[in-house]
């Protein structure tokens with residue numbers, strides 16, 4: 001089993017109840033529709049939101065994602081995770097892309113501890129896509145929408161499902177490092193802890209299991225699983241739920257203390273660069289990398305879901321597309337009161 005992967009670049013994603021959101025929006029639309037009378041198409045959240053203002057948007061983003069995928073395939077996992085970390089903090093509003101002001105004490109989200117290992121390739125993809133989109137459709141398209149489209153593109157490029165992305169998100173005006181840790185799950189989270197967080201975003205137990213399937217791609221640094229290898233939950237023993245061969249291999253690259261902090265291991269030891277349903281089969285074989293991954297097979301509430309997704313790739317693909325849409329609708333902002341349209345995604349206007 002070959003486990004070592006080390007990348008020179010150092011290198012982390014969100015959601016709300018689509019239903020409650022729709023109800024609130026419906027109400028708002030209903031209240032607004034009467035007195036204003038004229039329909040305001042830019043207030044919707046829809047697949048053809050930019051049909052008039054930037055009809056070539058999806059092709060522009062696709063040209064960037066396709067090239068990045070070829071040149072640096074880790075851009076895929078990097079961007080998908082970036083979208084997750086965006087949506088879970090302040091909603092899908094590109095708050096994750098804001099850079100802290102030099103010298104300012106108030107750090108932005110991307111400088112929070114839990115976002116430190118978000119790979120540069122994800123930010124770079126959005127920067128390039130935004131620059132191209134701005135050159136053709138200046139001042140029209142939000143960074144948050146570009147991030148949602150790019151994440152979908154990479155899922156598809158890596159062999160996963162293609163799904164249509166609803167647009168109309170505005171960029172957020174708030175990005176605070178202090179809001180991150182309570183909204184991003186940790187690698188040692190139990191199913192209860194993961195579920196509580198996902199529920200707080202309007203996402204279900206099934207969404208949790210299905211979205212965790214994104215770990216069919218990408219890599220994690222030793223620090224996130226090293227305690228499983230040597231001293232699991234204070235037992236001074238390795239986690240009994242790790243396959244012995246995987247344990248041995250991971251221990252070679254991740255010593256208990258003093259290892260190279262840049263070493264990463266693939267989530268999916270079989271196909272780390274293809275988007276498939278191997279993640280779930282791995283969990284059945286005790287090949288999950290994080291405690292939070294393996295927990296999904298150990299908990300009686302989530303185990304049956306893992307088993308059914310391990311058996312049925314099409315089922316996973318359909319469920320993943322739906323769950324990404326749901327996550328992508330979390331805390332979406334519309335209009336100038338709560339949102340902005342940035343020119344440079346890394347700076348508020």
Ligand code: HEM
Nearest residue numbers: 077078081084117185186187211214218219220221224292
């Ligand atoms: C359910 C709880 C989750 C936990 C505890 C978790 C935790 C983590 C951790 C610790 C890493 C490794 C970061 C590093 O060391 O560089 C990671 C990577 C990743 N996560 Fe998650 N994650 C979760 C859910 C998700 C979701 C919902 C998605 C997307 C829909 C996602 C997508 C990814 C991807 C693609 C990577 C690989 C990034 C790369 O290789 O650059 N994760 N996650």
Ligand SMILES: [Ca+2]
Nearest residue numbers: 086089091095
């Ligand atoms: Ca956000």
Ligand SMILES: [Ca+2]
Nearest residue numbers: 216268271274
């Ligand atoms: Ca895979």
